[in-house]
Amino acid sequence: MPFDENARREIERVAKDRGWPAAALLAIAEVESSGRTHAIVSGRPEPLIRFEGHYFDRRLPPGKQSVARREGLASPSAGAVKNPPSQAARWRMLVRAAAIDKLAAYESVSWGLGQVMGAHWEWLGYNSVEDLVKDARNGVYGQVRLMANYIEKAGLADALKRQDWHAFARGYNGPGYARNGYHSKMAAAYERWSKARPLPSVPTPTPRPDPSPAPKPAPVAPQPGNAGILAAILAALAAAGAWIVNLPCNLIGIFCGG
Known part of the structure; x- marks a missing residue:
């Protein structure tokens, strides 16, 4: 042909x-x-x-x-x-x-x-x-x-x-x-x-499989914000204040070997 x-x-x-x-x-x-x-x-x-x-x-x-x-x-x-x-x-x-x-x-x-x-x-x-x-x-x-x-x-x-x-x-x-x-x-x-033979069909491209999804990153522990930091400071100060109020007993307990 x-x-x-x-x-x-x-x-x-x-x-x-x-x-x-x-x-x-x-x-x-x-x-x-x-x-x-x-x-x-x-x-x-x-x-x-x-x-x-x-x-x-x-x-x-x-x-x-x-x-x-x-x-x-x-x-x-x-x-x-x-x-x-x-x-x-x-x-x-x-x-x-x-x-x-x-x-x-x-x-x-x-x-x-x-x-x-x-x-x-x-x-x-x-x-x-x-x-x-x-x-x-x-x-x-x-x-x-x-x-x-x-x-x-x-x-x-x-x-x-x-x-x-x-x-x-x-x-x-x-x-x-x-x-x-x-x-x-x-x-x-x-x-x-x-009488000619039909042309071969054009091959359809094989679709590529979707790539596997990327693994999700491990959850990150939440970091305290400004309000959390302030609350921690206040809690620490409250604990220190309570210790100072009870200082005599604490001292006695120390000297008594308690």
């Missing part, structure tokens, strides 16, 4: 959130991404992108448009601006385009394993194209959530649930879907995923 366990778990998580068959969403994700979820760019995992120069061209005002055309980043003709083969080079192309017009550049990119165009940000309910990009850059879960948002908004969720791959591919990949065999690829991928 093309996805590792973590990626598969995230795709299945989105499917569960939407009430969709996990195997169906896995099949679509596999066909759209060829099983790749990210590329390492400047030491960071980034979503796969494709820059569309004709989108960029029509989103630029004349002054910026002439600059972008001169730098080979924009053209009125689809396909005239070629994407480099490596993702790192595509991200560098995006950085150059963003230096001319950041928002137009982000709108001119297909983002993540679902290849959703940034230009759809408002239609998909995002507050800005930058919010859409944040979702795409938020790991596999963010990419699949973006793709799922597109599937729902385009009215393709029912076709996905029925595994009507002709209807789904027509809506997702356009009228030329059959020429590229998208419906056949999705059907084959679905058959594989529907």
Whole structure:
């Protein structure tokens, strides 16, 4: 299977959130991404992108448009601006385009394993194209959530649930879907995923037992307060006074050997 366990778990998580068959969403994700979820760019995992120069061209005002055309980043003709083969080079192309017009550049990119165009940000309910990009850059879960948002908004969720791959591919990949065999690829991928072994459940951490209560300290004998000390002094003085009052008898008793 093309996805590792973590990626598969995230795709299945989105499917569960939407009430969709996990195997169906896995099949679509596999066909759209060829099983790749990210590329390492400047030491960071980034979503796969494709820059569309004709989108960029029509989103630029004349002054910026002439600059972008001169730098080979924009053209009125689809396909005239070629994407480099490596993702790192595509991200560098995006950085150059963003230096001319950041928002137009982000709108001119297909983002993540679902290849959703940034230009759809408002239609998909995002507050800005930058919010859409944040979702795409938020790991596999963010990419699949973006793709799922597109599937729902385009009215393709029912076709996905029925595994009507002709209807789904027509809506997702356009009228030329059959020429590229998208419906056949999705059907084959679905058959594989529907027979895949379930993922092992994530073990629940064993709760640690509560620590034994600390032994209670031995009770401390109460110490006399000021009032107790005063009472002891008065008692001692009273005893001394009684002895002085009886001093003759005490003396006699001593001399008599008593």
